[in-house]
């Protein structure tokens with residue numbers, strides 16, 4: 237167990253309960269503001285680049301399935317799994333009937349245990365939730381091990397993280413020295429009633445490499461906008477705002493200066 241980690245590991249029951257209660261709000265989250273739309277747009281661009289139409293995709297930590305819907309719309313076949321039964325139920329209720337034929341399964345479970353799925357059965361795996369909710373390194377390693385196992389050689393992982401940047405900035409603002417010391421290297425924070433793991437891109441890259449992935453791309457999803465007040469953001473022209481974030485979201489020195497960042501990594505194809 238690494239220093240500062242909760243002794244009992246992640247409380248997955250609380251995560252399931254909180255997301256059950258917030259399933260509808262989570263569905264709407266990515267439309268809530270220009271900042272949330274930027275998160276979706278910058279992530280969808282990576283999905284366009286790395287997930288081909290027709291690909292078989294596992295969305296582990298799908299929530300109510302906004303990205304699953306997006307991929308179904310591109311002609312992918314998508315299996316969804318999440319701790320929250322109500323999020324999966326909401327997806328099933330809302331998914332367009334023209335897209336529903338592409339749904340491989342919708343099943344409650346944890347990304348740390350995908351034993352019910354065959355090895356090498358997906359072209360892409362999304363882990364866009366579990367890696368920032370699993371509070372111990374061992375649990376994050378287990379999720380990465382499972383993602384790698386179910387990916388075909390050459391397949392891609394899209395992994396979302398939350399950065400320590402904002403809570404660290406808040407701790408500095410508040411003069412909370414112990415919190416600054418604690419968060420410098422990343423660590424758990426509370427969100428709603430749940431613990432969240434906050435890690436820097438450097439640690440994400442190291443853990444991905446250790447799990448046998450080759451990191452291809454990393455993008456911050458809010459970047460400079462993480463420092464801007466809401467009114468300033470909302471007064472922006474959307475396309476111009478997205479273009480400015482796009483122009484800065486992969487500057488290596490700014491990858492962690494954000495709320496969320498996303499890494500695209502490949503399971504190497506040893507046969508090549």
Ligand SMILES: C[S@@+](CC[C@H](N)C(=O)[O-])C[C@H]1O[C@@H](n2cnc3c(N)ncnc32)[C@H](O)[C@@H]1O
Nearest residue numbers: 255297298299318319320346347364365366369
């Ligand atoms: C903020 S939502 C993100 C949903 C969606 N992937 C997105 O990026 O918009 C995080 C989701 O991760 C799920 N989650 C957290 N830990 C998980 C785990 N160990 N296994 C499966 N799902 C998990 C939660 O239940 C929740 O639905």
